[in-house]
Amino acid sequence: NAGVTQTPKFQVLKTGQSMTLQCAQDMNHEYMSWYRQDPGMGLRLIHYSVGAGITDQGEVPNGYNVSRSTTEDFPLRLLSAAPSQTSVYFCASSDGRPPDTQYFGPGTRLTVL
């Protein structure tokens, strides 16, 4: 049982490039989320999904797209990277029923030059 996995661990992009951060979970959780972690701001929700085929925006969705074609996978796409998107990105999953316990991936450290 691998839990939540994320790839890559590190990535450097140039402004304007696009890329996809991968996230997968093997716990059959319906809920999956993407957060970004910035110093002094904690974790902020980017997008979330309550099941395959269902996604919605979080607090800071601009510049990011998501899709959920399977229960296991929840990729995050950066359409045109900007320096403001330099951050650490965490994927999380939960069964969604209160109380929520979120299981986090190891994170992806992204730098946009």
Added chain:
Amino acid sequence: AQRVTQPEKLLSVFKGAPVELKCNYSYSGSPELFWYVQYSRQRLQLLLRHISRESIKGFTADLNKGETSFHLKKPFAQEEDSAMYYCALSALFSGGYNKLIFGAGTRLAVHP
């Protein structure tokens, strides 16, 4: 507005001293609160949640609805408690689903 406030960015104590990490929240509904911890080079993980009323690694947290607080306490800090601690609120989001709102985090440094 739904908000979680952790007023201290850094809390520095000596081993054996009591620890209190402060957390205040703003939420109009019935709150569900959590503490998450991130040790160095490890992923974020749940430490405890108020609904369980449990003590994990010697830490406890009591929900005070009158003061809208959920402070994390430990009577005697250990060096291995050094980590980043996040308070989080589970809030009902539009669409009828819950989401977690995190505070900015407090770094706890326990010195020998």
